[in-house]
Amino acid sequence: MCRIAGALSPSLQKQELDVIVNKMCFVQKHGGPDGNGTYSNPAFNGVLGHCRLSIIDLSDAGQQPMSYSHRDNNYTITYNGEIYNYQELKKSLKNYGYAFSSNSDTEMIMAAYDKWGENAFELFSGMFAFALLDHSKNELILARDVSGIKPLYYANTTQLFAFASEVRALKQVPQLNNENPDWQVHFMAYGHLPEPVTTLKEVTPLAKGSYLVYDIARGRTTTSTFDRLSYLEKTDSHKQAIELIKQKFSQAIERHLVSDAPLGVFLSGGLDSSVIAMLAAKQTTLSTVSLHFENSLYSEKKYQDELVKQLSCEHHSFLLTEENFHQSLPGIIKAMDLPCCDGINTWYISRFAKESGLKTVLSGIGGDELFGGYPSFSRIKMASLLAKMPGKLLRASSKGQSKRFRRLCYLSINGAVGKYLFLRGHFIPSDIAAHLGMDEAAVWQILEETPLVPGIDYLSYGNQASWLETNLYMQNQLLRDADVMSMAHGLEIRVPFLDKEFLKTVFAISSNIKYQGKNSKQLLVDAFGHQLPASIWNRPKMGFSFPFTEWFANSRYAATGNREVDAAFIQFKEGKLHWSHFFTLMLLASHNNE
8 A cells, every 4th residue: 555656748857757756755655654766767758656555565575666577578567555366366477477576466467467458457356556657568557446445646738647646746746736616616515526526627536447548659548447346136035145245255354354564453333344353353363443432422432342352352442532633633634635524533543543553454434335324225215206306396495494405406417416415415506606606507517517427217226325325425535535544644444345356246136135124234234243242233323423513613723714614613503504514614715725
């Protein structure tokens, strides 16, 4: 797990590119505290950069950028991620005559590309974002894993092609430091920036499950998909579904335990993290990390302690206080790459994991999205029916008094975007226009045009909700927060629920089986509940939440001096504005004051 960067140009001098890439690496060094390096070659007039967080092969042999040769073919790579099946692929490649000088998965990527070309990417089980220089073809290839767990941003202008793990790195490039005029509209609507939106006009993320080929001589790019996940319901036996989940998730956990550095599990006390900890403890000596609070309304300590007793693991439990929150809030905001109304919780648990001596941790992200753990799963049918109302009537709802009723207006946007914003949206277009001083029609146009998403009406209601939560909420908020907030502390987060083979298994289960039952995520309970204390799964869902309402209300930092934000702060303290909506306005003001 690392941070990567690079810049190639037909017109800029090597010295200029060196300066650019070194600046890009410097602002990302928190994600690669164990080493750094650059690679340049006059033949392609470019520089590749790397900041290293050592997880697999801790020796100097794992340093990057790394080069590899096979016969007459030469490659150089800068890579962020983990390929969990790299040993199996290495074994296959050795049978074809490939040799390796390190124990890393990095070398394997280049050898696999030499053997199978872009078809190799589909063989990788893991999370990855890399830039691979093919010297013989004079091409640079960018690739990103099928779930988009690891970020990768790029820009292609007449002057240069550049890429990085974080948008703030590309902001260091003078030619790219042009603000996207629409990002604030998306941020107020979503509470995050939905891909492909970023804060910079020329910068876009590489789509998940895809690769980009940059023709260095011509300065042209082509993008292709190498892997795609889809909901093809095949498994219609409840018994078979349970057995498949048991088998495939146990295998996923085993893959995710591959590490040469200290590894642990985030243990919230909920079902998802408890299943992961229970399965991991069967395969390795386990460390777990938890947060708890003095206020019992938010603390899950009693559930954490109950499971820890059963697992007999090395447990690290941290009390998070309001004083900690006030001290850390400025640093948390600074750690964000792209603005998001979430991620504070991940920043803290990552900090405590690092303080516990861990370098990589397993997280329960994905369990709710796959098995129906959110309210959207029970509301999606209603949303679909309401969306059939006349568009003019739906838009007129924005004039109502109730916040929930006013959000009906979003259903006038056809398809998945309208449903998502109805279910999870923050501010409605009239409020966004008023806050940003824009024409409301312009706000509607921006939200209707981007992001462009496929139609999902052919899916069952349960799978529609799963698609929305996976591709919009988890993709743009949870995974992005997990990456940037953990890497702020030089920590790697792994997400076994997003193991590719496990995802394919779950997506193939019939909706009538997957989302039914007495308890939330009943199918997961049926598979593993008998191995856990009943109190873990037979209780109301709490989520990974903090007493933010109380803490923000007492925050001196929240009083920004910005007139509109201070007015919103008063509304928030009077209970008229949710803390996450206030935080959204606070982040907008913070960005505009930079």
